Amino acid sequence: MRKISLAIFLCHCLITVSAQQPYSKTVNEQITRVENSLSGGLVIDGKMYSLAERMKHYNVAGLSVAVIDNYQVVWAKGYGYADKKEGRKVTANTLFEPGSISKSLNAVGILRLAQAGKLDLYQDINQYLVNWKFPYDTVSHDKKITTAQLLSHTAGLGVHGFPGYHRDSAIASVIDILDGRAPSNTEPVRSYTEPGKEVRYSGGGTLITQQMVTDITQQRYEQYMYEQVLRPLGMTNSSYNQPPSIAQGKNLATGYKSNGDEVPGKYFVYPEKAAAGLWTTPSDICKYLVEIQQAYQGKSSKVLNQEMVKLHVMPYKDDAAMGTFLQDRNGELYFVHSASNEGFTGYFLAGLSNGKGVALFVNSEDGSVLLELLNSIALVYNWAGFEKPEQITTVPVNDTITSKYIGEYIVDGWLSEITKEKDGLYFWTDGLKSKMYFTSSSDFRNLELRGTKTFTFDSTGTVSGYTNTINGRLRATGQRISTLDALNPRPGQSGSLGRHLLETKNYDKAIGFLSKGLTNEPSDSSLVKNLAHSYLFKGDVTKAIELYRQYLKSGQTGSELSKSLKDDFDYFRNAGFDPSAIKKASGILSL
Numbered sequence: 001m002r003k004i005s006l007a008i009f010l011c012h013c014l015i016t017v018s019a020q021q022p023y024s025k026t027v028n029e030q031i032t033r034v035e036n037s038l039s040g041g042l043v044i045d046g047k048m049y050s051l052a053e054r055m056k057h058y059n060v061a062g063l064s065v066a067v068i069d070n071y072q073v074v075w076a077k078g079y080g081y082a083d084k085k086e087g088r089k090v091t092a093n094t095l096f097e098p099g100s101i102s103k104s105l106n107a108v109g110i111l112r113l114a115q116a117g118k119l120d121l122y123q124d125i126n127q128y129l130v131n132w133k134f135p136y137d138t139v140s141h142d143k144k145i146t147t148a149q150l151l152s153h154t155a156g157l158g159v160h161g162f163p164g165y166h167r168d169s170a171i172a173s174v175i176d177i178l179d180g181r182a183p184s185n186t187e188p189v190r191s192y193t194e195p196g197k198e199v200r201y202s203g204g205g206t207l208i209t210q211q212m213v214t215d216i217t218q219q220r221y222e223q224y225m226y227e228q229v230l231r232p233l234g235m236t237n238s239s240y241n242q243p244p245s246i247a248q249g250k251n252l253a254t255g256y257k258s259n260g261d262e263v264p265g266k267y268f269v270y271p272e273k274a275a276a277g278l279w280t281t282p283s284d285i286c287k288y289l290v291e292i293q294q295a296y297q298g299k300s301s302k303v304l305n306q307e308m309v310k311l312h313v314m315p316y317k318d319d320a321a322m323g324t325f326l327q328d329r330n331g332e333l334y335f336v337h338s339a340s341n342e343g344f345t346g347y348f349l350a351g352l353s354n355g356k357g358v359a360l361f362v363n364s365e366d367g368s369v370l371l372e373l374l375n376s377i378a379l380v381y382n383w384a385g386f387e388k389p390e391q392i393t394t395v396p397v398n399d400t401i402t403s404k405y406i407g408e409y410i411v412d413g414w415l416s417e418i419t420k421e422k423d424g425l426y427f428w429t430d431g432l433k434s435k436m437y438f439t440s441s442s443d444f445r446n447l448e449l450r451g452t453k454t455f456t457f458d459s460t461g462t463v464s465g466y467t468n469t470i471n472g473r474l475r476a477t478g479q480r481i482s483t484l485d486a487l488n489p490r491p492g493q494s495g496s497l498g499r500h501l502l503e504t505k506n507y508d509k510a511i512g513f514l515s516k517g518l519t520n521e522p523s524d525s526s527l528v529k530n531l532a533h534s535y536l537f538k539g540d541v542t543k544a545i546e547l548y549r550q551y552l553k554s555g556q557t558g559s560e561l562s563k564s565l566k567d568d569f570d571y572f573r574n575a576g577f578d579p580s581a582i583k584k585a586s587g588i589l590s591l
Helices: 002-015 025-035 051-057 101-115 147-151 174-178 203-217 221-230 246-251 282-296 306-313 368-380 399-405 493-503 507-520 525-538 541-552 558-574 579-589
Strands: 042-044 062-069 072-083 325-329 332-341 344-351 357-362 390-392 407-411 414-421 424-429 432-435 443-445 452-457 463-470 473-480
Touching: 025 051, 025 072, 025 368, 051 072, 051 368, 062 282, 062 368, 072 282, 101 147, 101 203, 101 221, 101 282, 101 306, 101 332, 101 344, 147 203, 174 203, 203 221, 282 306, 282 344, 282 357, 344 368, 357 368, 399 414, 399 424, 407 463, 414 493, 493 507, 493 525, 507 525, 525 541, 525 558, 525 579, 541 558, 541 579, 558 579
Parallel strands: 042 390
Antiparallel strands: 062 072, 062 357, 325 332, 332 344, 344 357, 407 414, 407 473, 414 424, 424 432, 443 452, 452 463, 463 473
């Protein structure tokens, strides 16, 4: 009875839209078209999907979107639930914690300091750091790091992103994080390669700019950002407070895992505020986007003048600008940034000269629906540079043929799996499961993935692999996996497929891929943990306990590892795995 009630509730939540601001008849018609024109760039047998259908497909609890047309926010709307347990709906004012979009507003704050003459973007950052100095070493080849390089991810630094902290755990200080000192949960921010050599995305570099702000202004980071950036832009619902204030509490979205489970504590805390700590709404982000569009043309300067805005949106190296990335869509230029935190995903895109734009957030770790919604908005509003969705017609393929395709594959280092379900074959890769639509007996397409995949055969007619062709160009050729001996996947791929096989209860194969992963990546403790799970549910408790103990003695603090293990056990228990095995392992490990 409980499961049936939950299913009814979730179905209801996906088609329920919160009370919204009234719009004109024309705008409401545009909204309706947007909500019913999702296709992922591919229209299969003439069918387009509704937003509700795609949210349900991706198991997304709530979504919020705001749309810019002719340099104005023309509509903003929330869908689904901010918190499923509370029954609290998403509105246009619901606050999300989408992650790296924080970097874009942070860059505006840094450029404002440069505009005021308080720092030189092209001088050594240690001139402006007081309470912490960057420790140069031989990796940087005697080249100094500049603020411009930090903002454009060209400083050659490590630490790509930050995992965040459970709300009830010890929260590291900025300086502890920069030095990788407990309770920090990331490595020290240090040189990976010499500055200026390449674009290498680094949240660690952004964190250095946070320290620079506090050292230069002698203000709390969140105070400076609100007074000098957010408030002047009209982003009064937004804040860099970490954790968020009590006053914000009733308006916060709860984060959810891709499987629909609530993030422990509802959301994580990010002391790395500049890199991941902004709580905001799509409407507020669109205020920033419109101001940047106007300032780029010299028509406004609420925060930055035209010169500084050009640094913010035009590439410093490759496609990376100081705080955004530039997309060239068939000659039309857009500045963009994507984002993800624990339980949240976000994206914004705005034209440099066409007055178009959008900001979209979900309280889910799977943001695939955002790109489908983006394409729908671009279609309805006829955005330049966006291609119309491709139309394909499927053909029936009998089970005798399709059964030959089932198995595991490796293509350009990426692992994938093909399985059969009631409604056909499904293709899984890197955490994404997508239905296969056949356009011939050996060619198939996926709604969520680009390209036409074509199965290949050896001289005996046995399936040997598949190719992937995108826009008429052969992009990759892969092989079917028959043995793990010579398998050489990309880093993280063995763990990703191994965890998937574990979650689908294919324990023997999970053990094989996870063991192979450990051979190639012996320092990855998550491989040990998932290997232990696989042995546990296979029934080999002795081997599982041996591996669990090995995991609990690995790199991180014991409390963090124990908590991670408990969270996994909760997940498996809720997912219908053997509760007696979980109870037995928990007892032996004293969890």
